[in-house]
Amino acid sequence: MRLIDLRSDTVTQPTAGMREAMLTAPTGDDVYGEDPTVRQLEQTLAAQLGLQAGLFVPSGTMSNLLALMAHCGRGDEYITGQLAHTYKYEAGGAAVLGSIQPQPVEMEPDGSLDLERVAAAIKPDDFHFARTRLLALENTMQGKVLPPAYLAEARAFTRERGLVLHLDGARLFNAVVKLGCTPEDISRHFDSVSVCLSKGLGAPVGSVLCGDEAFIGRARRLRKMVGGGMRQAGVLAAAGLYALEHQVQRLAQDHQRAREIAEGLEGLGYVVEPVQTNMVYVQMGERAGALKAFCAERGVILTAASRLRMVTHLDVQPEHVEPILECFAAFVRS
Ligand SMILES: *Cc1c(COP(=O)(O)O)cnc(C)c1O
Numbered sequence: 001m002r003l004i005d006l007r008s009d010t011v012t013q014p015t016a017g018m019r020e021a022m023l024t025a026p027t028g029d030d031v032y033g034e035d036p037t038v039r040q041l042e043q044t045l046a047a048q049l050g051l052q053a054g055l056f057v058p059s060g061t062m063s064n065l066l067a068l069m070a071h072c073g074r075g076d077e078y079i080t081g082q083l084a085h086t087y088k089y090e091a092g093g094a095a096v097l098g099s100i101q102p103q104p105v106e107m108e109p110d111g112s113l114d115l116e117r118v119a120a121a122i123k124p125d126d127f128h129f130a131r132t133r134l135l136a137l138e139n140t141m142q143g144k145v146l147p148p149a150y151l152a153e154a155r156a157f158t159r160e161r162g163l164v165l166h167l168d169g170a171r172l173f174n175a176v177v178k179l180g181c182t183p184e185d186i187s188r189h190f191d192s193v194s195v196c197l198s199k200g201l202g203a204p205v206g207s208v209l210c211g212d213e214a215f216i217g218r219a220r221r222l223r224k225m226v227g228g229g230m231r232q233a234g235v236l237a238a239a240g241l242y243a244l245e246h247q248v249q250r251l252a253q254d255h256q257r258a259r260e261i262a263e264g265l266e267g268l269g270y271v272v273e274p275v276q277t278n279m280v281y282v283q284m285g286e287r288a289g290a291l292k293a294f295c296a297e298r299g300v301i302l303t304a305a306s307r308l309r310m311v312t313h314l315d316v317q318p319e320h321v322e323p324i325l326e327c328f329a330a331f332v333r334s
Pocket residue numbers: 058059060061062064085086138168170171196198199207
């Protein structure tokens with residue numbers, strides 16, 4: 001049976017071209033800084049983001065952790081959204097491993113953080129409090145693109161308050177493609193940016209953390225500390241380089257697929273949130289578990305969540321939209 005897996009854009013298989021690039025990549029020991037393909041990936045992405053340096057790491061979780069630990073010390077605090085990946089989905093790593101206190105704040109419907117709310121959460125310089133050091137944003141945030149004007153406001157705000165500004169840009173390129181801008185149009189507002197290669201870009205493994213030389217130097221030491229130093233990592237970096245070269249513009253197709261699915265579901269009477277990039281959110285309420293089982297029997301793989309998230313990616317083909325919608329239509333009738 002043909003399977004259509006909509007759980008995440010992490011489920012993609014490496015394409016034939018990507019596998020070929022991996023097979024032929026020149027490699028060296030990257031802990032010694034001697035892997036030419038890793039270096040090329042780090043330099044390529046840093047240049048695209050207009051930042052001085054990059055660091056290839058095994059995962060987005062490690063990338064964010066290293067960023068928070070390289071910017072903040074023990075007893076410092078970072079502010080982020082209640083639903084931010086760094087806060088909610090990374091096992092509390094910054095607190096556990098970095099002794100960095102998280103200060104989550106409620107999020108706005110567009111995925112941004114109200115800067116008034118952030119200002120109210122900043123601690124005064126007083127020995128009772130942790131030292132507020134950093135603001136972390138996420139773009140895209142649950143598939144939503146942060147408005148460009150907001151990024152400029154957040155930059156001005158953090159400058160004024162003496163805060164570092166970090167971007168969890170796991171899906172930065174979805175935002176870039178949606179806005180039709182350059183990566184630098186977004187990254188220039190941030191001190192550091194983390195980008196996932198293994199989401200919509202379709203690489204099997206890896207993220208790149210970018211920032212200035214001194215910051216990346218600190219992050220490199222921390223990467224070794226948490227066991228993220230890899231040796232002949234060029235075989236993996238080659239997949240990332242291939243993705244940056246060949247699989248960025250095609251994200252527009254994922255966005256198109258997501259729109260088609262959303263429109264189809266609306267036509268069937270489902271309550272669907274507006275789609276911006278590659279994520280479709282549907283209100284399923286208590287029917288979520290039943291829907292998941294129903295669709296699984298028909299080859300459509302979903303998560304069971306009352307606010308169901310479906311993610312399009314390079315293994316969701318144009319001809320998959322119809323069977324997906326048929327599943328949902330049959331479920332309505334059942
Ligand atoms: C997936 C993701 C990460 C972490 O990436 P992993 O490689 O799965 O650790 C970080 N932030 C966001 C927004 C993500 O979606």
